[in-house]
Amino acid sequence: MSNGAQYLGESSSSTSHSNQQDTGDDRMIAIVLSEEYSQLDEAVGMRLSNLAPIPHVPRINSFIPNVSHANIEDQRLLHRLKIYGLCEVKVSGDGNCQFRALSDQMYRTPEHHKYVRKEIVKQLKDHPSLYECYVPMKYKQYYKKMAKSGEWGDHVTLQAAADKFGAKICLLTSFKDTCFLEITPQGKAPKHELWLSFWSEVHYNSLYTVQDPQIKRKPRKKHWLF
CATH class of the missing domain: 1.20.5 (Single alpha-helices involved in coiled-coils or other helix-helix interfaces)
Known part of the structure; x- marks a missing residue:
């Protein structure tokens, strides 16, 4: 040879x-x-119970704000967090923030974001009829792109996450006219509530009440996982 x-x-x-x-x-x-996997105590939901969510329409990322717009929305989100006594567990802005924030809500650590992304992409791949109408490109190209680490999640992946994990995903946003978005699983009742903050179309964090001991925790490390 x-x-x-x-x-x-x-x-x-x-x-x-x-x-x-x-x-x-x-x-x-x-x-x-x-x-x-553990269920949230719904403390965040109780604080936001007076907010009416607007209907959610899955869509891909299309708008990136300029610096001035982003700064205004940052202040608006901080104001809303203060009003409702909420606090963010901030995750890395490395393109994986949506998946990191979902991981933090479900597993109390953002470090399982690779697994979360893989499961969401599997949902997209296995059920194209649920999502392809929202994707203005070749669908196979879309979910293959979403499989790559660092690729930004969007409202389509949020819907797929809600469907895959049987969760109601609630977003406290920085948008002027849209304070609260709610994504529910299609065709079934949610088993869990996951709470995220959503800043200016570009970043997600995990959301808790200020008193929640989760915000003071140190991430549990399992070096053999990743």
């Missing part, structure tokens, strides 16, 4: 072993996360 052929054989074997390892890791992650 030539050096090149030997290298290709070793590379193929290594790739196969890596794929098997990834599959095993994914299965272990799913088991661990299902054990850690």
